[in-house]
Amino acid sequence: GAGVSQSPSNKVTEKGKDVELRCDPISGHTALYWYRQSLGQGLEFLIYFQGNSAPDKSGLPSDRFSAERTGGSVSTLTIQRTQQEDSAVYLCASSLTGSYTEAFFGQGTRLTVV
Amino acid sequence: AQSVTQPDIHITVSEGASLELRCNYSYGATPYLFWYVQSPGQGLQLLLKYFSGDTLVQGIKGFEAEFKRSQSSFNLRKPSVHWSDAAEYFCAVGGIRGGGKLIFGQGTELSVKP
Numbered sequence: 001g002a003g004v005s006q007s008p009s010n011k012v013t014e015k016g017k018d019v020e021l022r023c024d025p026i027s028g029h030t031a032l033y034w035y036r037q038s039l040g041q042g043l044e045f046l047i048y049f050q051g052n053s054a055p056d057k058s059g060l061p062s063d064r065f066s067a068e069r070t071g072g073s074v075s076t077l078t079i080q081r082t083q084q085e086d087s088a089v090y091l092c093a094s095s096l097t098g099s100y101t102e103a104f105f106g107q108g109t110r111l112t113v114v
Numbered sequence: 115a116q117s118v119t120q121p122d123i124h125i126t127v128s129e130g131a132s133l134e135l136r137c138n139y140s141y142g143a144t145p146y147l148f149w150y151v152q153s154p155g156q157g158l159q160l161l162l163k164y165f166s167g168d169t170l171v172q173g174i175k176g177f178e179a180e181f182k183r184s185q186s187s188f189n190l191r192k193p194s195v196h197w198s199d200a201a202e203y204f205c206a207v208g209g210i211r212g213g214g215k216l217i218f219g220q221g222t223e224l225s226v227k228p
Contacts, residue, residue: 004157031214033216035216035218042218042220042221043204043206043216043218043221044218045216045217048214048215056215059215091157093158095214101214102160102163103160103208103216105150105157105158105159107155107156107157
């Protein structure tokens with residue numbers, strides 16, 4: 001596609017529910033990243049995919065967070081048993097091959113846990 | 115551990131005045147350095163990047179940045195600020211362990227006075 005697409009753009013969920021956030025990267029980009037942006041924490045790295053594998057998942061804050069990528073394209077970030085501290089904007093980015101190339105960011109999904 | 119510090123949380127400049135946003139990094143190897151801009155409700159847009167070579171790099175929208183290894187700095191500059199430059203600016207370091215992960219600073223919010 002023309003850019004990185006994320007859906008939904010906004011999500012309000014009740015505490016304890018599971019949520020799935022979707023990222024559709026730029027066509028042909030092999031690297032995909034998830035970040036979280038919250039007040040007081042800034043922009044935090046969550047996980048990095050190269051193709052369908054995740055060589056770096058060091059930023060996932062707990063085992064309630066998981067992500068997968070299928071077909072080297074779309075990725076889903078799942079948060080189980082959501083907590084209020086999970087409220088944030090979740091940003092996805094993709095790049096052509098990885099560290100030597102520019103990362104393009106989506107508009108983000110604003111998650112609010114009530 | 116890798117880190118990025120942006121000492122100024124908020125800066126206000128007059129339209130037409132010059133701008134310098136500070137960024138200091140901590141990274142043991144040669145860093146890949148980036149400046150991103152985020153307008154309200156938008157994703158992040160790359161302004162410029164440094165991988166190697168000339169330490170003064172030019173970016174989009176009239177921005178430039180200078181890499182100073184001795185000071186571990188990568189400050190962003192613009193000679194004449196426009197009202198449309200009001201946004202949040204993020205410095206980031208990448209290329210960690212050969213991957214595409216970015217470590218971001220806390221951001222500097224720029225306001226422009228007419």
